[in-house]
Amino acid sequence: MIHNFLFLSVILFCLGIVGVIARRNVFTVFMSIELMLNAANLAFVAFSRIHESMDGHVLAMMVMAVAAAEAALALAVVILLHKHKGKLDTNVFSLLKG
Amino acid sequence: MLADGLFYIFAVLAVLGAGGLVVFRHPMNGAMSFVVTLISLAGLYALLSAKLIFALQLIVYAGAIMSLIVFIIMFLNIQTEDLPKEETKVVYILGSLVAVLPIGMLLFKIVRSLPDKTLAIMGGNFGGVKEVGLLLFKDWLVPFEIVSILLLVSLIGAVVLAGKRGTIK
Numbered sequence: 001m002i003h004n005f006l007f008l009s010v011i012l013f014c015l016g017i018v019g020v021i022a023r024r025n026v027f028t029v030f031m032s033i034e035l036m037l038n039a040a041n042l043a044f045v046a047f048s049r050i051h052e053s054m055d056g057h058v059l060a061m062m063v064m065a066v067a068a069a070e071a072a073l074a075l076a077v078v079i080l081l082h083k084h085k086g087k088l089d090t091n092v093f094s095l096l097k098g
Numbered sequence: 099m100l101a102d103g104l105f106y107i108f109a110v111l112a113v114l115g116a117g118g119l120v121v122f123r124h125p126m127n128g129a130m131s132f133v134v135t136l137i138s139l140a141g142l143y144a145l146l147s148a149k150l151i152f153a154l155q156l157i158v159y160a161g162a163i164m165s166l167i168v169f170i171i172m173f174l175n176i177q178t179e180d181l182p183k184e185e186t187k188v189v190y191i192l193g194s195l196v197a198v199l200p201i202g203m204l205l206f207k208i209v210r211s212l213p214d215k216t217l218a219i220m221g222g223n224f225g226g227v228k229e230v231g232l233l234l235f236k237d238w239l240v241p242f243e244i245v246s247i248l249l250l251v252s253l254i255g256a257v258v259l260a261g262k263r264g265t266i267k
Contacts, residue, residue: 001101001102001105001214001215001216001217002214002215002217003209003210003212003214004105004109005105005142005146006209006212007206007209008109008112008113008142010202010205010206010209011113011116011202012112012113012116012135013205014198014199014201014202015113015116015117015119015120016116017194017198017201018120018191018194018195018198019119019120021190021193021194021197021198022120022187022190022191022193022194023120023184023187023190024182024184025123025125025128025181025182025184027125027128027129027167027170027171028119028120028122028125028128030167031119031125031128031129031132031167032119032120034132034163035116035119035132035135038135038136038139038159041139041151041155042139042142042143045143045146045148045151046146048148049146049147049148049215049220050212050213050215052220052224054224054225054229054230054233055233055237055238057148057150057151057225057230057233058230058233058234058237058238060148060151061150061151061154061230061234062238062241062242062245064154064155064158064159065245065248065249066245066248067159067163068158068162068163068249069248069249069251069252070252071163071166071167072166072252072253072256073252073255073256073259075166075167075170076255076256076259076260077259078170079170079173079174079260080259082174086180087180087182088125088174088176088180088181088182089182090182091182
């Protein structure tokens with residue numbers, strides 16, 4: 001039965017990768033990354049249920065803290081880029097290309 | 099079994115929400131379907147008897163982070179014509195599905211080789227605040243402090259990024 005949780009985690013992670021590869025909207029790409037973090041969280045909690053220890057819960061909490069920090073910084077960067085370019089297309093944001 | 103039925107309901111809702119996030123054109127629709135995914139993941143954590151993570155998922159993820167994202171999407175006031183034109187979206191989605199499929203099959207194979215367990219509710223206050231907190235402040239103290247430094251760095255970074263008054267345009 002725990003296997004089903006891990007299968008669901010794999011499916012959600014693959015959907016997140018598809019969102020990052022296939023979409024060009026900045027917000028959709030960003031939320032796809034959040035989806036991958038959530039899939040990893042589900043795998044952590046399922047493994048900690050298998051081994052009956054709570055280390056996975058602590059790791060899931062840390063992943064949530066990292067996701068919060070990432071959300072704050074990434075959204076600030078998106079607002080700045082939107083001010084500069086007025087677009088939400090990831091193809092426009094190639095400022096660092098050499 | 100009630101737990102099995104609940105699992106399948108939450109799993110279908112989570113996959114549908116994630117699919118909606120990938121498919122919908124406007125980011126607001128995507129954010130709303132992503133909230134469905136987050137809430138059903140909270141239900142799955144409750145099924146795994148992770149009480150603290152269940153509450154944190156609802157409060158921090160579905161509450162704080164997603165309201166921040168939705169706030170920014172509304173703040174930018176995105177019209178439909180501002181969105182990038184993605185005429186080849188379907189082709190890209192199918193192509194990336196083909197690219198991701200081998201990874202998914204490999205991971206499925208790995209999961210099948212692991213030992214399985216039935217889904218009984220754990221006793222002994224498993225996943226409660228006291229137990230996880232004791233573990234966090236005993237075995238995981240150094241990573242906890244590193245995470246606090248990370249949050250401080252992101253705070254300073256957000257202030258630096260947002261604090262440039264009058265230099266835009």
